[in-house]
Amino acid sequence: MELLALLDLEEGIIAQDESRARTRRTALMEDFTQQLQALGTTPPDTSHISSSAWGMISQENLERMLVARSLALGVRVDFESNLTDIRHGGSGVTAVVEDKKTGFSRIIDSSWVVGADGPRSPLRKSMDIATDGRGDIATYIRIVFSADLIDTIGAEEVLFFIRHPTHGLGTLHSTDIRGRYVLSMEVPKASESPTRGKEFAEELVREVSGIEDLEVGIGEVTSWTMAERVPRSLRDGRLLLAGDAAHIIPSVGGFGGNSAIQDGAELAWRLAEVIEGTDFVETLDQYSNERRAFARFAAHQAFGYYANRQAWHLKGEIRGKPVPYITSVFGFGMGVNSRGSNQDGQVGDACWEDPGAPSGQVGYRAPHRxxxxxxxxxxxxxxxxxxxxxxxxxxxxxxxxxxxxxxxxxxxxxxxxxxxxxxxxxxxxxxxxxxxxxxxxxxxxxxxxxxxxxxxxxxxxxxxxxxxxxxxxxxxxx
Ligand SMILES: Cc1cc2nc3c(=O)[nH]c(=O)nc-3n(C[C@H](O)[C@H](O)[C@H](O)COP(=O)(O)OP(=O)(O)OC[C@H]3O[C@@H](n4cnc5c(N)ncnc54)[C@H](O)[C@@H]3O)c2cc1C
CATH class of the missing domain: 3.40.30.120 (Glutaredoxin)
Structure with missing residues (x-):
């Protein structure tokens, strides 16, 4: 939010959050009706750590706001465009971009390319950079559905972590549209369940809901994989990686999208320095090292939250020392190694401090005053x-x-x-x-x-x- 505030988006996000004025419920559930444990619903008070507030917004709406702001700032945004080839040398990058509607390709010459092309990142694959981390953790079928659930779940806005006795782990969350929900349930394989069709999805929603006669309208059915992957470098010459292309953090705790936004901002000021000639290209290796160190730290924390809250069978696999959520968001510190310019080097051990009692030392967030x-x-x-x-x-x-x-x-x-x-x-x-x-x-x-x-x-x-x-x-x- 601090970064989005710089783009004058904070007020709009808070306004959207408040305009919904919905009743909220977060809980660990056996199904949609049986609660195992109530979890906090209000965001933590961080007014002593930051001037910015917390706000909930769907990725869809935030992306709309970001596109509008980018256009207002003079950015050219092309949709339906596919990067099909890229060549880079010492002095620049040549990208081939195909317009999906017309089939025509354009050649774009540029000084730098930032690959923010998501978890499967064709750009990262073309860079041939190995990744570290535990890899795939679990595959989920993701079902968008409509149902009249408000009386059952007792709130207009919900986030349920599910431990179902027969179907295992999952989540249920509401969306921007009243009566539309998303159920994700763990399944054995990425490709199988979505192809089993809408009847399978409908039956699964009904069974996990615990309401035998629930009327369900099935929308999009896809799958996603919870994973942890951090590439050994986020830079190869003039190619740079950001967002899910740069790191896949288990999707617990909201680290993925938030750190993608941070990556963009971190790259922006460094690229500006390189282009303006006030720093050397090696500063981009510093970006790579710092963001990898953060991703590794966040991934360990997110996995810990997942195992402790819901996936109890994975508790034995938690790595690194668990820290309170606010510390993982605001307290991360740069290890000495991450500040050096050793591309492909090992990132230093994660260090952190209580953001409520900041040291003001080098490598940590400046105290909020x-x-x-x-x-x-x-x-x-x-x-x-x-x-x-x-x-x-x-x-x-x-x-x-x-x-x-x-x-x-x-x-x-x-x-x-x-x-x-x-x-x-x-x-x-x-x-x-x-x-x-x-x-x-x-x-x-x-x-x-x-x-x-x-x-x-x-x-x-x-x-x-x-x-x-x-x-x-x-x-x-x-
Ligand atoms: C179930 C789930 C819940 C999540 N919840 C949260 C949350 O609450 N909070 C949070 O912060 N994060 C959350 N995340 C993570 C978040 O969605 C991602 O971290 C975020 O979308 C990453 O943004 P990105 O721009 O890097 O990648 P993406 O959003 O994947 O975007 C990549 C884009 O690149 C495009 N692309 C790919 N290849 C090409 C090509 N060759 N040419 C042109 N374009 C291309 C794709 O079409 C896509 O539009 C969640 C993720 C999941 C799976």
């Missing part, structure tokens, strides 16, 4: 506005001089000196975000890139050619 500014009261992420932000202590004059006249190429960096330009007005947080002579440099994505408690008396011995390299190398008091 409220600052009084000329633009009103802003949180740290809003103040940064997806640019580099240098928060300087009141007496950090050396840092100010250095950053105002940097001896290297730099991307746009906004300097905010405490008690000069901005005042931290966060209540109940007495710790200063940085010392009176110190500097805290926050990356566009809100992560701390550099921290020093003492003022800069003379520039570092080695001045790098680029700001990005400087930030990657000069971490901490150096």
């Amino acid at each position: 409220l600052f009084c500014t000329s633009r009103g009261k802003l949180g740290t992420f809003q103040l940064a506005d997806y640019r580099y932000l240098a928060l300087l202590g009141q007496h950090a004059h050396g840092w100010r001089e250095f950053l105002e006249n940097p001896p290297m190429k730099v991307p746009e960096i906004q300097i905010q000196q405490l008690e000069v330009e901005v005042t931290d007005v966060t209540h109940g947080r007495p710790d200063p975000v940085v010392s009176q002579t110190g500097a805290l440099i926050v990356r566009p994505d809100g992560y701390v890139a550099f921290r020093s408690e003492s003022d800069m008396v003379c520039p570092p011995e080695t001045i790098f050619d680029s700001f990005g390299s400087f930030l990657r190398s000069a971490q901490g008091d150096s």
Whole structure:
């Protein structure tokens, strides 16, 4: 939501969520009628961690909003277009794109290609990059159906995790359309069940519902596979991967779509730096390493939530230490290895911290504070506005001089000196975000890139050619 807020989409999403004003129920169920355990329905309070709120929106509606915003920003969007071939060399990429309606192909020359072509990613396959992770976990038949269920399930909006005595594991959720639901049930194989036809689907819905005479209208029947796959690299020369093409995270906890959006944003500021010449191409390997590390962390957490909540037989296979959900969303930290530029290298062990008590150290999300500014009261992420932000202590004059006249190429960096330009007005947080002579440099994505408690008396011995390299190398008091 923080990223979508930058595109002015936050209000629209919240408005859609609130306009539904539905009664909600989340529960672990044996069937549609027998509850095993009630689960929380309200989103966690994260007002001490972020200025943005939680909002529920269907992927369909969000994608519509994203397309409209992209068009307004001047992006060209082609539907019904199929990437059929791609060739890349040192100086550029040539893509062949077929118009499915006319059958004609176009040749597009570009500097970079971002493959966001989903879990089966033809682009990733063409890059011939091996993947790690536990692979396929379970296959589900997915049935869209209509039925009058409101009285049975006791709410207009539901998310049920099902442990059915004969049909096994599944989920039931409502959709944007009243009376339309989606049931996913685990099946032995990806291809079999959907081809068994609508009668099979109708019978399955009825049996899992626990209501013998339930009237059901069957819509689309497909299948999907819960899986965990993280490629060894998200970059091959000028080809980059994002979203499900870049990582498949078990679909529990909403990590897939959310991290796909984050990937896009993470790529955007790095590509901008490379194109503008303020950083080297290696910064894109940093993207690869950091996002792989996050995907691996999120995948382990999502699998843990799945096994603990529903798939109890898999509890013994949980890897990594389970952390609270809010920590997995906001608390991830970049291991030292992920900051280096070692393409194809091993990602470092995941590290995290309690986002409610942020350390403000390099590699972690910058602490959320409220600052009084000329633009009103802003949180740290809003103040940064997806640019580099240098928060300087009141007496950090050396840092100010250095950053105002940097001896290297730099991307746009906004300097905010405490008690000069901005005042931290966060209540109940007495710790200063940085010392009176110190500097805290926050990356566009809100992560701390550099921290020093003492003022800069003379520039570092080695001045790098680029700001990005400087930030990657000069971490901490150096
Ligand atoms: C059951 C289920 C529930 C989920 N629930 C959530 C949730 O609650 N929250 C959440 O955040 N995420 C959720 N996810 C995950 C989320 O749906 C995905 O992570 C997200 O769709 C990934 O977006 P993407 O753009 O990377 O890929 P996709 O949405 O798969 O889009 C890829 C696009 O690339 C196109 N494409 C493929 N090949 C080509 C080609 N050769 N040429 C042109 N175009 C091509 C495809 O047509 C498609 O439009 C869920 C997933 C599942 C299966």
